[in-house]
Amino acid sequence: MKRWAAMAGALLLALAAWAAGHYQAVHSLKTWDQQVYLWQRVWTPEHATALAASHELFSTLRVLGLQVHPRDGLREVAVNRDLLRQDGRPLWLVVRLDGQLQQLNVTVIHQHLLQQLQRWQSAGLTVIGIEIDHDAATARLAEYQHFLQQLRQQLPASLQLGITVLPTWLTSPVLPDVLQQVDSSVLQVHAVLSPEQGLFDGQLALSWVRQFARISPRPFRVALPAYGIGLIGFDAQGAQVESEASLRVAGHTEELTVAPQQIASFLQQLALLKPRHLRGIVWFRLPLEGDRRAWSMATLRAVIQQQPLSTRWRVEFLPQQNGLYDLNIQNSGPIDAPLPREIRIQATGCLAADAVGNYQLAGASEPLRFIRIRGDQLRAGQSRPLGWLHCQEITPGDTHVIP
Incomplete structure (x- = not known):
């Protein structure tokens, strides 16, 4: 009898520990800040519907506003400023710097960025920060650090400066110095592997977050996928990636998707991990009705609100x-x-x-x-x-x- 009583007691303790951990995970998920990327280069009337439907889900919008590409140069995205003003949520103006750029001209980039910032603010938009999205090679992080340092000095003190971070940077001794130049960061854990490895690996992503939490001295968020991509002409030489917009090229297309259950499981494990300085999630990307590769708004809501994810x-x-x-x-x-x-x-x-x-x-x-x-x-x-x-x-x- 004593043996059975001891076993029952151990079982009750295990159940209590599991329940406590589960409660903590659910509580963490509910308290995390949820934000979303608006990454469409062409705005359509569908944005109005999507923004209206997303108010209860996302506190802040991160809007692609400026791109710098080796071939195309600087290109401003023609966002619907009237629509964003009516929406009223705070914004991050996102600047995409292509990883193939041979140099980062801080003077030219800052000039265009400041002009765009002034237009957004004059239109009544509440811009709270500038996010630099740059897939720099790890060997060039020292150069990137210098760029960010110069940019920080030229931006208004009232604006936050943030960056996206790649997992390949985590072993670089320069990364802590890069992070010292910004107020916050977003760790990207999707679309960072080779195509044959898929869009997202939950266990790898958890290890990256754990590692980054030990490095980052300031608040950070994790960018998660709510979309799929198409690989056109996938072979040994690589493939062209098609996502929210058609490339209008011929060839066999292989679709890569991320299941909602996969992301929900990752979020549960992330909540139990309780990484230091983690403040929330940034979802990529705002679902539009005609965006066939993005999750629907209903699915994204179900994952965020921890609703049952049954399939029929x-x-x-x-x-x-x-x-x-x-x-x-x-x-x-x-x-x-x-x-x-x-x-x-x-x-x-x-x-x-x-x-x-x-x-x-x-x-x-x-x-x-x-x-x-x-x-x-x-x-x-x-x-x-x-x-x-x-x-x-x-x-x-x-x-x-x-x-």
């Missing part, structure tokens, strides 16, 4: 004539999800069948097996063509979707 799939049989059916795969759940890897349909007397789009038919044996050959994301409530079949009878209730 349904195969639609659309009768045509004489035993011919068109097939759709429908996401009937509450969140966006990657297309399922296989659909099995039991039918008899089949004369012909085929798959379309992202699927391929695996032979003509029963059950008919539709195998995913290209990944993609399907928003909640939407359907995608799966294929067709010509069969005498489809067995009711014997269609299986394998996520």
Whole structure:
């Protein structure tokens, strides 16, 4: 009896520890500040709807306003300043400096940045900071530190200065000096691996955050993905990356997506980690209705608010004539999800069948097996063509979707 009592006591202690940890994780998630990137280079009427729907989710907007590219030079993004003024939330003006730039001309960049800043402020926008997004090579961090030091001296003292940080910088002895030049930073843990490794690796991201928390002397946030990308012409020589805008080039496209459950799991583990100086999350990017690679607003809200992330799939049989059916795969759940890897349909007397789009038919044996050959994301409530079949009878209730 004593042995059983001891085991029961140990179990109760373990359950209490788990409950305490779970409570702390949930509490941390609720207290973190949530911000979002507006990264679209072309603004559309969809921005008004997305901004209105996002007010309860995001305290602050980080808006791409200026790009500097080796070929295109300086280019200001024509944001809708009237819309941002009506929105009323505080803003960070984000400056994207391409990693291939041979040098960073602080005088020219500051001149254009200051002019743009004055236009935004004159339009009634509440600009609280400047964020520099620069994928500098680790070997050039000392040069980048000098650039930031000069820029800080020339910016108004009322403005915060921030940067994005790459995981490849974490082992550099120069990184602490770089961080001394700014008020805060955003650690980017998505789209930093080679394409074949995917958009996001939760365990790697946790190790990067843990490492960065030991280095950063000031507040930081973590940038998380709520989107997918397409790799066009992916081969040994690399690929062109297509995201929120079409590149309008021909070639085979491989889709890379991040499942909402993957990010939700990461957030739970991050909350238990309780990194020093972590203040919140910056989501990439604000979902627009026509942005097929971004999560829907409903899905992003579900992840942030820790709602259930269940997926439900349904195969639609659309009768045509004489035993011919068109097939759709429908996401009937509450969140966006990657297309399922296989659909099995039991039918008899089949004369012909085929798959379309992202699927391929695996032979003509029963059950008919539709195998995913290209990944993609399907928003909640939407359907995608799966294929067709010509069969005498489809067995009711014997269609299986394998996520």
